Amino acid sequence: MIRFFVEYRLPWLIGAPLLVLILNLLNYSTGVYFIPTNINLGLFGFLNIYPTFSVLFSSFLILFNGFTISRIFNENDFFDKNIYSTGFLYIILMSFFHSFYYLNSFLIVQSLLIIVIREVLQIQRQEFVQKHIFNGAFLLGISVCIHPPTALYILAFWLAVWSIKSFETKDILLVSTGIFLPFLYVGSYYFLNDKIINIDFFGKTSDWKIVLFDMMFVIVNTLFLLMLGFVSYLSNSIKSSPRLRKMMLSLILFFIVGVALGLYDFIFFFQMERFILILIAMPFFVNYGFINRMYSLFVGILFIMALGYSFIKFFTILPHS
16 A cells, blocks of 8 residues: 555646645634734744635645655656655645645745755755856855744755765855845845844744644654654665765755754753655655564554644544534
8 A cells, every 4th residue: 555655757747736625624623723914924924814725735845845845856866766655644634734624834935945955955956056056155144034033044055055066165155146046135125124133043933732642643643753764875875876865965954954943942942844855865764674674564544644644633632523
């Protein structure tokens, strides 16, 4: 059954939109996840949006992210054949968070960072290297404007770029210019309108009631998937190419920043929404668990449990509005 999700393209193309549609319909009928009409876009201000459009845009971004992650995995030859479980896993794990069901700054920033990773990995193809560096830096600058704590990703971006290519002085100019441009636009707007820029790095960004069983299931399921995926990758990395190890290092750097932001949110505010940032890189590691003979059964069971829970929680676990 797991091969249905892992190896075949048609179930992915049909199943992904269907899964997103069903989960949103379940939320519409039960009202488990409240859909706000106000989006905090950081330095860009607040955006009022109708709930219907919020759901539509979030669904589009979820599918876009899932397809992009699968594309990154396959076009960069992380494995010797195409695998489609990357996107499925991303969508299922995202369904545990509020950001799956409506548009917010976390989801927008996550989408931008996924594209940043693709730009970084495109560098190793040695084609239009400067373009990819600048594009990645520019998108990273936009994400920092929307959610200032993602400034931590700037260091991860630098290290990722230099792990793939040799250092050149002009890279500093490209990255600095790309990151600075969005701030130049925002600063000009604030200056011309006599407004004061207020950057909040450490404030509370969400205030959702945590259901203990739901939190424990998400943590345990995610930790075991991650552990088995990482162990499977380590066993595979022994015979992997230097090119693959460099690409995985970039993902590890982005993953570490996501963990740091998530832990900060959890420890100080008992919120979990920032943990969606680890899903930028996590599916790449778990994929190796699906194809590892020793661990594939256990990873498959955890995957099916996560899929089943994404439906069951609407009826038995989470409170209805």
